Amino acid sequence: DAGVEEGWEGEEGEAAPDAGEAAAAAGSKAAGKHMVSTNWVLHDEPFDAVEEAAVSVLHHLLMGTSASPLHHALSSSGLGQRVIGGGLSSELRQMTFGAGLKGVRAEDADKVEGLVLDTLRALADGGFDATHVEASLNTLEFQLREFAGSSGSPKGLMLMLSILPHWLYGRDPVDALRYEAAFAELRRRVEAGERVFEGLVRRLLLDNQHRVTVHHVPDPALAAGEEAAELERLRGVEAQLTPEELAGIAEVADELKKRQQTPDPPEALACIPRLSVADMNKEARWIDRDERVRDVAGLAGHATILRHDQPTSRIAYLSFGFGVETAGVAASAIPLLPVFARCLSALGTAEYDEVAMSRRVGAHTGGVSASFSAGPTLQRGASRSHLFVSGKAVDHKLPELGDIMRDVVLHANLDQRHRVAQFVREEVAALESALLQSGHGVVASMMAAPYSKSAWVSERAGGGVSYLHAMRELLKRVETDWESVLADFTALRESILLSPSSVLCSVTADDRTLTAADGVIDDILGSLPSAKAAVAGGWDGWEASAGARGGAGVGIAVPTQVNYVGALLPAFGGDGAGLTPGHATVVSSIISMAYLWEHVRVQGGAYGGFCDLDPITGLFTLLSYRDPRLPETLAVFDGVVDFLRSGQVTQDDIDKAIISTCGSLDAPMTAREKGATSLSRYMTGIERGMLQKRRDEILSTSVADVAKLADALEAARADGTFAAVASEGAFGKVEKATPGRFVVQKPL
Known part of the structure; x- marks a missing residue:
């Protein structure tokens, strides 16, 4: 216009x-x-x-x-x-x-x-x-x-x-x-x-x-001062109102609550266009891959190469994964891994300093990075942990991409105290910001750590308060004992990259570009030094370090006017028990869309309320986002089982949830995302038949399955936990009403 x-x-x-x-x-x-x-x-x-x-x-x-x-x-x-x-x-x-x-x-x-x-x-x-x-x-x-x-x-x-x-x-x-x-x-x-x-x-x-x-x-006094000023202003407004006006406000509030609690009439809902379960694809979406195993002279084991033929406009997406736990890395070194990975790709080499390497990467590729990744597997009590070096380039630039990735793996210049200190300061600042802006993620990470080895690793390597404390300690070491930090980084490179027991490689590209990438992959694998055998059970004692299950909740006190509240139940068998039943995923979707939406979002005033059932670990997590309430939300979480057993869930509700679940599973993916998803499934141990079985369970979910999830959650209640990120004032009110309910930390 x-x-x-x-x-x-x-x-x-x-x-x-x-x-x-x-x-x-x-x-x-x-x-x-x-x-x-x-x-x-x-x-x-x-x-x-x-x-x-x-x-x-x-x-x-x-x-x-x-x-x-x-x-x-x-x-x-x-x-x-x-x-x-x-x-x-x-x-x-x-x-x-x-x-x-x-x-x-x-x-x-x-x-x-x-x-x-x-x-x-x-x-x-x-x-x-x-x-x-x-x-x-x-x-x-x-x-x-x-x-x-x-x-x-x-x-x-x-x-x-x-x-x-x-x-x-x-x-x-x-x-x-x-x-x-x-x-x-x-x-x-x-x-x-x-x-x-x-x-x-x-x-x-x-x-x-x-x-x-x-x-x-x-x-530091601003949040409390603003809250006190708001309360004082409200008291002043209240003092000027007549009893009749106060009664009118209460009446309007009651009417609003009644309308919020009253379901939409069927005739109104019938006006909304919708799909049916019959419209859903019956086949689970599988991403084809060509799996090749190569013996490499330098490796004690072998290299597994996953090739994904996808339309990529002649761009190749290439990742090399090096085992971390199998390399014998000590559990105490887990918090170092994210910073170590950043140093590999950000500090340059002896030949190319940081600036020259950045320009080299920009001139020839779409980016090169290194990252630490941990996740669950379908093998009981196990987790997967890799340090990935990844890059992307158009087909005619693949030789340059290979040279850069090889330099990152073998020749990164780690002896740069000033820059490492800055990286760690940035990690600390980002974590402190996350507590205020995305506290629900911190809550979820803290709650899951005692129940899953992979969650415990993730909490210590980027997801939780343990990592924040570790970064603060690392910053002190960088500033006062740099030589010991450099020795730790050097040991990580030696054990993970310079003597890997095996290597996992994933490449996604169109057919012609895949052929061009094969030579680059061979060159990188051939450049790796001689390797050692895999180390078994490096982090087997994680349970002792993960903290107790159940008991008082963990409270994280920060300067905020909103809360992030969570509860967790180990609903199914945990690591190694196989994928959780598909029907449980559908019913958990109903909990999010109906129960939590109404009681946490609409009636409670939170920006969001949702739940998640991890299909690998079986952990059932309830979370609220930017929530004005704390104990009231925990009470809503406690009422989930009663909601499932109340008879409110109809087959029509289930059909809507089936459609929503299928929509999530069948969301569009780019070629790069398809390759990444296939790689994740390979590392987790998910096979085509498992996905199809779960798809069949999703599509056949019925009212009877609602009770099955209710029973699973009820059985897990005694072993569950809860946590929150909130203000000191909010925790103080809970302590007065229910002494000892939270053990409060003050990381900020």
């Missing part, structure tokens, strides 16, 4: 750089941790296609990787814990750009803006390295070619989201999808010697007066 564009008016008057302070809620341990960011509005009139492409490349040049100059200047400055701001934001009519730091000391707060501006001036004057520009151009073009290939979202949804910034503000939405001509023109200007990006730095940032620096000052 052209009227949208024509009806918008910008602010009039001369702009000038500004600065402001705002208080932010913080725990007592965060009292000295400020946040500072410098931000710009980039334009008034819309950019043309070439300018949009140039600004996107500029964002990647400045902030796209940890080695990008502005990101690197901030992260390595020692002024803060974590880079914030995000660089370019293009969702609004006027794009913005921001950069700053979180976890800044009060005395350093005024230095952040100066660092940002000084870094930009140096780039505008000295210019960007040609290899850096080429790497960023290649990276952006690769992402546009791949599009939703690695986003984890349906391609149609990503198409819609990509065109909305144009469409919402009266521009041609299809223009947002046309990039080849703009990038070709951009490359022509760069190759002609035009200082495109240096000019943008000066025009859009340094000379742009539409700039504000925001300083968030931590205030």
